[in-house]
Amino acid sequence: xxxxxxxxxxxLKKAVPQLEFVEYFxxxxxxxxxxxxxxxxxxxxxKDFGIKASWSFxxxxxxxxxxxxxGGTVKRSTAMESLQQPLENQILNIKYMVAYCSKTLTNITFxxxxxxxxxxxxxxxxELIGLVSLFTC
Numbered sequence: 001x002x003x004x005x006x007x008x009x010x011x012l013k014k015a016v017p018q019l020e021f022v023e024y025f026x027x028x029x030x031x032x033x034x035x036x037x038x039x040x041x042x043x044x045x046x047k048d049f050g051i052k053a054s055w056s057f058x059x060x061x062x063x064x065x066x067x068x069x070x071g072g073t074v075k076r077s078t079a080m081e082s083l084q085q086p087l088e089n090q091i092l093n094i095k096y097m098v099a100y101c102s103k104t105l106t107n108i109t110f111x112x113x114x115x116x117x118x119x120x121x122x123x124x125x126x127e128l129i130g131l132v133s134l135f136t137c
Contacts, residue, residue, distance in 0.1 A: 002041055002048070003121040007111060009049045024055040037125070070108060074101055 012019055022045075034057060045053040081100055082091040091097050098110045 001038065002125050003113060003118060006049065007113065009051060011109060019051060022051055022053040024053060027058055074105065077101065077105060
């Protein structure tokens with residue numbers, strides 16, 4: 001989550017240089033967003049990303065936002081394109097999906113996060129969260 005936020009905020013700051021505040025809206029699912037890691041992330045948001053933030057939670061399975069529509073558009077468009085292609089040209093992995101979507105869904109920004117970068121980031125975050133746990137118990 002932290003790495004995705006980092007990349008998204010970098011993109012937003014380039015697109016909107018006067019950006020001063022980010023408001024997150026998400027489902028209330030404890031396994032995904034309402035957990036100590038996410039709350040630690042929110043507490044350190046300004047320090048980590050240089051911008052203030054708040055986070056609003058919908059009741060579990062009740063929050064719908066424009067992101068749900070965007071995700072549905074991406075999935076539907078990719079599935080339709082893949083089904084219309086011969087077997088050897090179907091969209092079977094993220095690389096081909098992003099290439100297709102970047103070309104056809106031009107109002108949406110796509111980015112692949114390399115596994116190596118994600119792993120490095122996960123290790124750093126686990127270490128930080130581990131330190132927080134030591135001091136709060």
